[in-house]
Amino acid sequence: MKMENKDILESSYWTARATERRFTEREVPQELIAELVKKAAHAPTTGGMQLYSVIVTRKPEIKKELAAAHFNQPAATGNGIFLTFVADFNRFSQWCEQRGAKPGFENFESFTAAMLDAVIFAQQFNTLAELAGLGCVYLGTTTYTASRIGEILELPRLTVPVVTLAIGWPAVKSEGAERLPADALIHDEVYHRYGADDIDRIYSEKESLPANRAFVEENGKPSLAHVFTDVRYPEANAVKFSEDFFDYISLQGFAWPEKNAKK
Amino acid sequence: MKMENKDILESSYWTARATERRFTEREVPQELIAELVKKAAHAPTTGGMQLYSVIVTRKPEIKKELAAAHFNQPAATGNGIFLTFVADFNRFSQWCEQRGAKPGFENFESFTAAMLDAVIFAQQFNTLAELAGLGCVYLGTTTYTASRIGEILELPRLTVPVVTLAIGWPAVKSEGAERLPADALIHDEVYHRYGADDIDRIYSEKESLPANRAFVEENGKPSLAHVFTDVRYPEANAVKFSEDFFDYISLQGFAWPEKNAKK
Numbered sequence: 001m002k003m004e005n006k007d008i009l010e011s012s013y014w015t016a017r018a019t020e021r022r023f024t025e026r027e028v029p030q031e032l033i034a035e036l037v038k039k040a041a042h043a044p045t046t047g048g049m050q051l052y053s054v055i056v057t058r059k060p061e062i063k064k065e066l067a068a069a070h071f072n073q074p075a076a077t078g079n080g081i082f083l084t085f086v087a088d089f090n091r092f093s094q095w096c097e098q099r100g101a102k103p104g105f106e107n108f109e110s111f112t113a114a115m116l117d118a119v120i121f122a123q124q125f126n127t128l129a130e131l132a133g134l135g136c137v138y139l140g141t142t143t144y145t146a147s148r149i150g151e152i153l154e155l156p157r158l159t160v161p162v163v164t165l166a167i168g169w170p171a172v173k174s175e176g177a178e179r180l181p182a183d184a185l186i187h188d189e190v191y192h193r194y195g196a197d198d199i200d201r202i203y204s205e206k207e208s209l210p211a212n213r214a215f216v217e218e219n220g221k222p223s224l225a226h227v228f229t230d231v232r233y234p235e236a237n238a239v240k241f242s243e244d245f246f247d248y249i250s251l252q253g254f255a256w257p258e259k260n261a262k263k
Numbered sequence: 264m265k266m267e268n269k270d271i272l273e274s275s276y277w278t279a280r281a282t283e284r285r286f287t288e289r290e291v292p293q294e295l296i297a298e299l300v301k302k303a304a305h306a307p308t309t310g311g312m313q314l315y316s317v318i319v320t321r322k323p324e325i326k327k328e329l330a331a332a333h334f335n336q337p338a339a340t341g342n343g344i345f346l347t348f349v350a351d352f353n354r355f356s357q358w359c360e361q362r363g364a365k366p367g368f369e370n371f372e373s374f375t376a377a378m379l380d381a382v383i384f385a386q387q388f389n390t391l392a393e394l395a396g397l398g399c400v401y402l403g404t405t406t407y408t409a410s411r412i413g414e415i416l417e418l419p420r421l422t423v424p425v426v427t428l429a430i431g432w433p434a435v436k437s438e439g440a441e442r443l444p445a446d447a448l449i450h451d452e453v454y455h456r457y458g459a460d461d462i463d464r465i466y467s468e469k470e471s472l473p474a475n476r477a478f479v480e481e482n483g484k485p486s487l488a489h490v491f492t493d494v495r496y497p498e499a500n501a502v503k504f505s506e507d508f509f510d511y512i513s514l515q516g517f518a519w520p521e522k523n524a525k526k
Contacts, residue, residue, distance in 0.1 A: 008271050009394040014302040038445040039277040044389065046403050047495060048440050048469075055450040062452055086454070091447075092491075095462050099488035104498020108505035112406050116426060119382040126307065127390065131272040140309050143375050154453040163379060177311050182301040184354075187318040189325055190417040191349070199358050206311075225362035228355075232310060235367020242371035 013131065018176040020135025021075040023168025028081055028134065030056070036128045043124035049092055051114035052121050055153050057082040062152065069148045070141045070164070080135075080166035084142070084149065085122040087114035089158040089254075105158065111254035118162050126165060135170035138163055144241040147248040157253045178206055276394065281439040283398025284338040286431025291344055291397065293319070299391045306387035312355055314377035315384050318416050320345040328415045332408045333427070338400045343429035347405070347412065348385040350377035352421040352517075368421065374517035378425050385426050398433035401426055407504040410511040420516045441469055 033056055041050065057063055058081045066084075070076040089110055093103040104110075126136050142149060142164045149161045184202040194202070206212060207224050219227050229235075296319055304313065320326055321344045329347075333339040352373055356366040367373075389399050405412060405427045412424045447465040457465070469475060470487050482490050492498075 003266055003270060003274060005274075005276055005394040005396065007266060008274060008276065009302075009391060011266060011268075011271060013268055013271065014391065015305050017305055019307055034445050034449065037449055039272075041442045041445060041448060042278050042280055042439060043386065044282055044399075044401050046401075047491070049491070050443050050448065053448055053450055053454065055452070055454055057452055059452055091457055091462075091465070094457055095466050096488040096492050098459060098462050099486040101486060101488035101492040102498075103492055104496065104501060107498070107501045108509055109406065109501040110496075110505075112508065113403060115378070116382055116403075116406075119379055120386045123306065123383045123386040124390070127387070128272060128277065131268040133268065136307075138307050138309075140376065140379075143372065143379075152453070153450075156454060156456060159454065176305060179304045180313050182297050182304060185304060185313065185316055186297065186300055187316055187416075189318070189320055189322055190415070191316065191318055191419060191422065193419060194354055194357055196361060199354070199361050202354070203358050223362040223364060225359040225364040228310070228312070229359050229364040229366055233367065233373075235365075235370070238367060238370045238372040242373075245375065246371055 016176055017130055018174040019137050020168075020170040020172075020174050021078075021137045021166075022171040023079040023135060023166075024171050025079050026169045028168060032132065033083075036125055036132060039128050040121055040125040043120050045117050045120070046113045050117065050121075051088055051092060052118035053086045053088040053091065053159065054121075054125070055082075055084045055086065057084065057153070065152045066149065066164075069145045069152060070139045071144075073139070073141065075137045075166050076139060078166075078168070079171075080137070080168040083122075083125070083165045083167060084153060084161050085118045085125075085163045085165070086153075086155065087111060087118045087160045087162050089114050090156050093158055106253050106255050108249075108254055111160065111249055115160070115162050122163050122165065129165075129167055133169070134167050135174075136165045136167045138165055143245050144237075146245055147251070150248065150252070155252070160249055160252050160254070178209055180206070279439055280393055281437040282400050283431075283433040283435075283437050284341075284400045284429075285434040286342040286398060286429075287434050288342050289432045291431060295395065296346075299388055299395060302391050303384055303388040306383050308380050308383070309376045313380065313384075314350060314352055314355060315381035316349045316351040316354065316422065317384075317388070318345075318347045318349060320347065320416070325415065329412065329427075332411045332415060333402050333404045334407075336402070336404065338429050339402060341429075341431075342434075343398075343400070343431040346388070346428045346430060347416060347424050348381045348388075348426045348428070349416075349418065350374060350381045350423045350425050352377050353419050356421055369516050369518050371512075371517055374423065374512055378423070381425050385428065389428060392428075392430055396432070397430050398437075399428045399430045401428060406508050407500075409508055410514070413511065413515070418515070423512055423515050423517070441472055443469070
């Protein structure tokens with residue numbers, strides 16, 4: 001069916017989409033992945049450099065290791081296959097060297113550019129995969145254990161895994177999660193500080209949802225915010241993961257100014 | 264027009280899309296931006312936290328300052344308005360504090376999560392804006408001068424600008440840029456090292472394009488790779504921008520393990 005871009009914009013897909021975490025045993029054909037990658041690669045990319053790779057992992061023994069690196073969360077231990085999106089300056093640097101040019105990408109700015117590239121590409125892939133009927137879930141644990149994932153996936157210098165999608169054919173049809181009101185996300189001209197009233201208004205719908213109320217009760221916490229700070233994202237974990245990720249970025253050759261200064 | 268997701272997947276939009284850098288004087292209505300933000304906010308987000316804000320800048324005097332921070336590149340000095348996408352743990356932390364919970368997000372892992380969130384949201388916005396007929400260009404210079412941009416946009420603690428889109432109604436219709444073959448981006452099971460033959464094959468189309476050949480000649484360089492290493496992305500610039508961005512992330516409260524250790 002021939003359609004205009006404006007028709008696509010009006011599709012219910014954009015607001016009805018939902019993360020899927022449970023998949024059937026039906027195979028995801030490699031040709032479909034190749035087709036989706038080909039389309040997603042037309043997403044914007046820094047200087048046309050395409051500073052990313054995607055590693056598609058299906059073998060049960062490697063999946064088992066990756067699932068463990070993702071803390072065996074249910075989305076990682078099921079039928080989904082793993083697509084690990086890697087910030088990749090390795091391929092581009094190799095091209096430069098092979099042409100006799102001297103690549104200068106062993107620095108944090110280059111890591112940042114490659115990470116942006118990889119995430120833009122991953123999100124374009126996510127949209128296209130969902131449109132193809134696949135279910136997808138981002139595993140935010142990728143940066144927590146990037147070093148272990150890099151070991152499993154045999155990552156070379158100047159590559160760092162930044163996000164992972166577990167994908168497959170959805171076993172159920174999930175409902176989209178709630179979102180903050182758009183005006184809470186938009187600032188006119190410059191950043192506007194949130195007052196106490198703004199915060200109450202912005203988060204009230206989220207706090208009043210039955211699922212979130214139940215979540216607070218199950219965890220025996222005084223508020224939904226406490227579930228996030230005490231249960232889901234405790235500071236001690238984040239501090240440890242920060243150190244590990246920081247060290248791995250450096251180990252992979254995207255050297256840090258502080259560390260360079262010490263040499 | 265009612266359409267199925269598979270029809271959307273088959274649209275030529277995905278492979279025909281192109282970055283636009285020149286815009287007419289026609290206004291981009293705030294209601295359209297609000298509608299696009301509302302849709303884009305349904306993109307995946309870490310733990311449902313929506314760790315991002317977008318700042319829409321139209322005022323000529325502020326645009327002028329932002330354009331300078333983006334090195335007055337042509338895409339930044341024209342009719343486009345600026346959408347600065349900010350990794351934002353400020354709003355979420357304020358909510359936690361207001362509920363008596365103790366936020367633990369002053370670390371690099373939290374910065375990384377917020378940056379991923381902001382970029383996923385930005386790319387979803389980019390797609391929706393293009394479908395609405397707007398032209399968009401990412402300004403990769405955002406992380407080069409994040410500190411200056413933060414000053415102009417009055418950014419509070421726990422916010423860092425990560426990408427900027429200049430958007431407007433396209434003055435011309437650009438053609439999409441070339442992309443590497445999909446199989447060059449996909450790795451089976453684990454990362455496969457590129458051999459010299461792979462590199463030659465992967466980059467041959469890019470190198471042979473008349474526009475790229477002309478680019479090499481204009482710059483008086485021996486190869487396209489040299490244009491990237493010597494002209495577009497010289498190492499000395501990247502090292503300076505690395506230090507600046509690194510310091511700004513720390514200044515904004517996403518403290519670094521190394522720096523904490525020194526206290």
